[in-house]
Amino acid sequence: MTVFDDIGRGLISFWMLAAGPIEAADVRAAVGAFGFFSGFLIYILTSIASRKAYVRIQRKVTVVITVQGFSLFLGIMDLATQASFLGWSNFLFKSSLITWTVSLIPLYYLLDQVVSIDRIKFKKPTEPRLRAPWRRSATTWPPFSMFQDLKATPRSTKQFGVGCVDHYLKLATKGGHRLFFPILVVAEKHFRPWRICLRFAAAGLSDDERVIYFSFNQPPDIIVSQLAAQFAFLKGSDSDWRSWWRKKENEDSMHKFENLYIVDCCSPWIGSRASHASQKPSEEEQKSPEKKLLIVVQSNRHIFRSDPRDPVALGSKYEKALRKVIHDSASPPSQSGKPVSQSVFVRVVYDSISDLLQYGDPQLTMQLIKHNMVWEDQNRANSLYLYIRDVPRPGLSMPVDIGFLRWNAYCEVDFEYQKTHEYMSIESLFSEKKGPVMIKEMNNDWVLKSEEQSEEPSLSVE
Numbered sequence: 001m002t003v004f005d006d007i008g009r010g011l012i013s014f015w016m017l018a019a020g021p022i023e024a025a026d027v028r029a030a031v032g033a034f035g036f037f038s039g040f041l042i043y044i045l046t047s048i049a050s051r052k053a054y055v056r057i058q059r060k061v062t063v064v065i066t067v068q069g070f071s072l073f074l075g076i077m078d079l080a081t082q083a084s085f086l087g088w089s090n091f092l093f094k095s096s097l098i099t100w101t102v103s104l105i106p107l108y109y110l111l112d113q114v115v116s117i118d119r120i121k122f123k124k125p126t127e128p129r130l131r132a133p134w135r136r137s138a139t140t141w142p143p144f145s146m147f148q149d150l151k152a153t154p155r156s157t158k159q160f161g162v163g164c165v166d167h168y169l170k171l172a173t174k175g176g177h178r179l180f181f182p183i184l185v186v187a188e189k190h191f192r193p194w195r196i197c198l199r200f201a202a203a204g205l206s207d208d209e210r211v212i213y214f215s216f217n218q219p220p221d222i223i224v225s226q227l228a229a230q231f232a233f234l235k236g237s238d239s240d241w242r243s244w245w246r247k248k249e250n251e252d253s254m255h256k257f258e259n260l261y262i263v264d265c266c267s268p269w270i271g272s273r274a275s276h277a278s279q280k281p282s283e284e285e286q287k288s289p290e291k292k293l294l295i296v297v298q299s300n301r302h303i304f305r306s307d308p309r310d311p312v313a314l315g316s317k318y319e320k321a322l323r324k325v326i327h328d329s330a331s332p333p334s335q336s337g338k339p340v341s342q343s344v345f346v347r348v349v350y351d352s353i354s355d356l357l358q359y360g361d362p363q364l365t366m367q368l369i370k371h372n373m374v375w376e377d378q379n380r381a382n383s384l385y386l387y388i389r390d391v392p393r394p395g396l397s398m399p400v401d402i403g404f405l406r407w408n409a410y411c412e413v414d415f416e417y418q419k420t421h422e423y424m425s426i427e428s429l430f431s432e433k434k435g436p437v438m439i440k441e442m443n444n445d446w447v448l449k450s451e452e453q454s455e456e457p458s459l460s461v462e
Helices: 003-019 024-049 052-081 091-102 104-115 163-174 194-206 220-234 241-246 248-259 272-278 289-299 311-328 353-359 362-378 402-408
Strands: 183-187 210-215 260-264 303-305 346-351 382-388 411-418 421-427 434-442 445-448
Touching: 024 052, 024 091, 024 104, 052 091, 052 104, 052 311, 052 362, 091 104, 163 421, 163 434, 163 445, 183 194, 183 402, 194 210, 194 220, 194 248, 194 346, 194 382, 210 220, 210 311, 220 241, 220 248, 220 260, 220 289, 241 248, 241 289, 248 260, 248 289, 260 311, 303 311, 311 362, 353 362, 353 382, 362 382, 362 402, 382 402, 411 434
Parallel strands: 183 382, 183 411, 210 260, 210 346, 260 303, 346 382
Antiparallel strands: 411 421, 421 434, 434 445
16 A cells, blocks of 8 residues: 555545535534624725725735635525535535635735835845856946046036036035035925926936936826927027927937936826827827837836835835846946946936825835935935925924935025025035025026126135
8 A cells, every 4th residue: 555545545535524514503603703704804904904005905905805705705605505516515615615715825915014014125226246157248236427526637527407506516516525416406386396307317318327217297208208308408409399309410319318217106197198108109199209209218118107105116116227227237348258347327306206205105205215315325326306395294294304305315405486586595515505596597497697696705615
């Protein structure tokens, strides 16, 4: 007698035992227990999962509750019919028992997600200890290249894209002041502050830098269209930026949009509009510059969708975008087989962080922003955070406010509108606050009001 014979007899015995009848009183007791447990479970899970932090598991909670309800339905139907199937007595009740038991597996997974919510660790790319020998290209891992070069003669800095801000960044560089990121921009709606973010991103694309753009307010097609306009203005176009893109000598600039990566946090809110934007445009639409540029971005799979209410998913999409940046920045090896080093500049734009604070879970949002700011500082990711005053309104229920952002940002640039005049001030870049200085809008840019204000006295160094 072999082991397989023992196993076979055991399975037959189990089958016969499982197929046997069950007393009606036992079925009623079990179904009552199922009903009590399912009702209690529905109350607990719906109460917990209503918190913003659990957006990503709410559908899974619904599935578990549905399966639990279905198992209860099968048990009730068995009491009513006493149906048998394939020689099994109380078939519906036994199916109910199996279904209810299986549903415990995802239930315990959800409970783990609930219990560990405040211990979530956000991940970012790090340099691998060993590189696989079969890799033919070497990936440039963080830290990235610096925005400013104080060792060069003369000292230089990258273009910010907004005239009045560039003035002070160049002034700081000339005086030997080190520029650090993140930079916090605080502005009122009067300034249409999203243009500041677009200018910063367009300046990076113009200089062949990689740009990760968090779009909280508008879908990718609108972002690409506005970036195309700002890009053309930076190149000297006046008002008709579409004509600038249609010029044959400017067609090569379209390839620069291959360096644009959009974390789309708007499309999940607008549904049909996003679906229409993701469809392949008609032949007539493809002739417009903005559609051509959108095709460039989409063809490279540089659009990452994320629900802004879920900071955990948002952090995961950010990590994927960073890994795509690193992968796309890989340099081929030289003839000697050694990797060729190259400078990779990365700009990260949050347009605007106020929307994430408004819709996301406060506790997780605070963890995500803190993690991102520290990582971007350490790895030279030149990040820009746009904050709209009093959005959301400060209070005890909102741990992340302008004070939190100021504490974690190295430089703050304020745009204010007072008494029919527009002002800008810059803080933490020098040993003392600069401004407020009067600015004006000219040629689709914000510049200093007068040349006298451009001439700054000697700066005191910390």
